Amino acid sequence: MPSQIIMHADGFDLFAGEICVLSHRTHAPAFAIGIGKPDMEMVRGNFRIGDDLHLRLPLDCFANDKGAIRLWSSDRPDSILGIKVDVDARKLALRIRCTDDAINRLWIDMRSENGEAFWGGGEQMSYLRLNGRSFPFWTSEPGVGRDKSTKLTQTMDAEGLAGGDYWTTNYPQPTWLSSHNYAVHLDTAAYSVLDLTDGSRAGIECWKADLNLELFTASGRTELVRQMSDRFGRQPPLPDWAISGAIVGLKDGQDTFSRFEKIAASGAALTGLWCEDWIGIRQTSFGKRLFWDWQWNATRYPDLPDRIAALAERGVRFLGYVNPYLAVDGPLFAEAAALGYLALRQDSDEPYAVDFGEFDAGVVDFTNPDAAAWFSERIIGQEMLDFGLSGWMADFGEYLPTDVRLFDGSDPMEAHNRWPVLWAKVNADAIASRGKTGEATFFMRAGYSGVQAYCPLLWAGDQCVDFSRHDGINTVLTGALSSGLLGNAYHHSDLGGYTSLHGVVRTADLMHRWIDMAAFAPVMRSHEGNRPADNLQLDSNPEFLTHFARMSQVHARLAPYVRALSDEAVATGLPLQRPLFLHYDDPAYYDVQDQYLYGADMLVAPVVEADQTGRDVILPEGKWVHLWSGVEYTQGTHAIAAPNGQPPVFTRKDSKFAPLFASLTEEFGA
Incomplete structure (x- = not known):
């Protein structure tokens, strides 16, 4: 009715x-x-x-x-x-x-x-x-x-x-x-x-x-x-390269490449190298920050064009970073100011400067169509896509102050919530202008109603590098499930978390559990965090490298299934990661947020609490096969062992992808 x-x-x-x-x-x-x-x-x-x-x-x-x-x-x-x-x-x-x-x-x-x-x-x-x-x-x-x-x-x-x-x-x-x-x-x-x-x-x-x-x-x-x-709005399909291997995030200047080779030598399936610092860095008390002027920094990466070309020959894409603000001490700020493309102070015609913590930045005024087009073409188009980037983090979007003066005269109190959508459109327009929709991609954390039409991939933002209830690894699952219900098909996180402050640092337990969880997301991407030197990294020891290599191979082997889910998302809008109640109408599932259906045929229950060797897993009706052992289970709550490298994962016995899942059991199972 x-x-x-x-x-x-x-x-x-x-x-x-x-x-x-x-x-x-x-x-x-x-x-x-x-x-x-x-x-x-x-x-x-x-x-x-x-x-x-x-x-x-x-x-x-x-x-x-x-x-x-x-x-x-x-x-x-x-x-x-x-x-x-x-x-x-x-x-x-x-x-x-x-x-x-x-x-x-x-x-x-x-x-x-x-x-x-x-x-x-x-x-x-x-x-x-x-x-x-x-x-x-x-x-x-x-x-x-x-x-x-x-x-x-x-x-x-x-x-x-x-x-x-x-x-x-x-x-x-x-x-x-x-x-x-x-x-x-x-x-x-x-x-x-x-x-x-x-x-x-x-x-x-x-x-x-x-x-x-x-x-x-x-x-x-x-x-x-x-x-x-x-x-x-509906997202385009994820690129093949984004789902068929892991994207390693490193920000160590020229040393990045030797570290990347070390990770590759471990046998990891790698399809992307993500370097936030391709535009240079500045050091602050918060940690190592980026220099917010969106052009190649030849001092930090002197031979980057050749490096990008060499990676491409190996099937590895290069990714960078951008956000909608311009550091006042960078040349692009002066260029935008001369063109009149920056949001202004309410009490003068001077550009509004936002304090981002020990440096200020101007706001490119996306309510001005010419300013939006300039950013899309001049920065993302010319400085990034034409330079050779295949993807990037399109950061921020949620910072618009409520006391700026905007080109279209709109109330900044309302423009504030619209800003992530305008920012997403700037990025999407740049990709479309090069005919690369569905080939190049970007990922965002900020959003509001309508961002779905422009943002091809969400990421979960800046989790603490811990297991805390409201800011740790488990919040990634809640974010994926809640946003997916509103038409955001693709979601992933910073492997290892991001925020390390006041003594909170990554533990080996956290790294292992995040590696396991990231393998069963549409995109598997690592991050060094805001304080890389204080925290464990993928290449900190052989144990991490071996574990990451194995799970990246699992992630890569799942690509045919993920491609089918991506095609389904394009056709229907269904998210890849789904709460149980989306397919099984049982009030007992209404509050379940620490496990998810990965498509209709796979159930994933990551370990998201510290110092655990297993966990209870809720299986809905039907016959389910444990991915690592091949043992068959039926509906109910089951205590499942979960050593590192074997997060609780189950597949539907009657799935058309059963042969693919069985091959994973044979190759990676106990």
């Missing part, structure tokens, strides 16, 4: 199929309006967000004029909230507009049934199931620690709001899915909040009184996810 709205004398009901998801009456209004003033503080991409609320009025008056709904408060009759209902084949939308420009707050109470589960919210790192908590949608640094009870988080908060919380994420999105097979999307870039702390309601707060509330219904969850991909 499709979505519909039913009018009453004193209000209306909104239905998703047979489920009433919103009920408004004059005596029990679901809508309220108000006036507030943001209280914002930003320190290097971390935000403190408050609201100086002046007015909140429930809308206790109702009129229906031929299907056009008008709501207002008896205390402020001239501030009318108009709702127009639009219905098409995909969705039902409430187009909500207020006649009073002074009104800048909107609250909507939707309903939640007993036992109903909600998922989504963008790339959530702490909780897959959203029930019981409140989730603001604001792109930012996720924070270090992300748990207010821990000393690390408290220390980072004291140093600049940098501790984070369970809801802070590079990629929020005001879209959520229900276990009753409907989805809600707020079509707005304004700051908004989903409040699920009351089990009987799904409360919405939006810092703008104009938005579209979109309602989708489906016969099942896979169809609902397909609708999300149809709505927000």
